[in-house]
Amino acid sequence: MHLNTIDVSLRKEIEKMVCIDQKSRKPIFGSASEMNKTDNQNYKRLIEIIKENGNKWPGFTTIGEISPKGKYDFDLLGTIAIMPLHFKKEQIKIIEPYMRKAVLNGEMYPYQYARIIDYRLKNKVVEIEGNKRVKKYKLCTLYGTFTKELICDCEIANKERKKIGLESLKDFYRKKELNYNCKK
Structure with a gap:
């Protein structure tokens, strides 16, 4: 049906x-x-x-x-x-x-939603190489579903997770048996 x-x-x-x-x-x-x-x-x-x-x-x-x-x-x-x-x-x-x-x-x-809003280029870094300014980007997750990167702001991440009914970062990563770090 x-x-x-x-x-x-x-x-x-x-x-x-x-x-x-x-x-x-x-x-x-x-x-x-x-x-x-x-x-x-x-x-x-x-x-x-x-x-x-x-x-x-x-x-x-x-x-x-x-x-x-x-x-x-x-x-x-x-x-x-x-x-x-x-x-x-x-x-x-x-x-x-x-x-x-x-x-x-x-x-x-x-x-799936959390992964989408995590996947953003953040932290534009301008480096000088020779006489040129080169823009480079670092991937920095905001909400925390990536496991290979630091989470930019764990407090915001937990607030946003709560809004959409997700458990805290601590509980999520415990269940997945993975570690995460908050950017200092």
């Missing part, structure tokens, strides 16, 4: 978008310009999909679950949630409210 309520054509379209997103990142096929083109196309189409879906994120009741490993998995491969990882910061700001609302309405897993 539930399968009758899913928009199968939209689900297939999103699966194809995810596939193209990932293919553009393969060293053999991908290039920076191809990735940017794909990301912009996916962003524009995702905005259209949100509008067509009554200004709602295309969640579980619309496209079903496309998460092969379940709600606690860090890996977003194969899910709609992988595409925004590659969007520009301004684009994420626009779609973030839809994702947050989807989480609060049970239409998206909180961990």
Whole structure:
């Protein structure tokens, strides 16, 4: 019965978008310009999909679950949630409210949402190399789902996690049997 309520054509379209997103990142096929083109196309189409879906994120009741490993998995491969990882910061700001609302309405897993808002370039560093100023970026997570990086602000991370119903960083990392560090 539930399968009758899913928009199968939209689900297939999103699966194809995810596939193209990932293919553009393969060293053999991908290039920076191809990735940017794909990301912009996916962003524009995702905005259209949100509008067509009554200004709602295309969640579980619309496209079903496309998460092969379940709600606690860090890996977003194969899910709609992988595409925004590659969007520009301004684009994420626009779609973030839809994702947050989807989480609060049970239409998206909180961990998928948290991973998206974690994956941002932070801390622009300008270094002088010879006579040139070179901009470099360090990845610094804000909410804490990355395990390889420091968390910028654990206090903010815990407040944001609480807003969307996630456990504290301490409890989350204990369950995953992983360690985390707060940036000092």
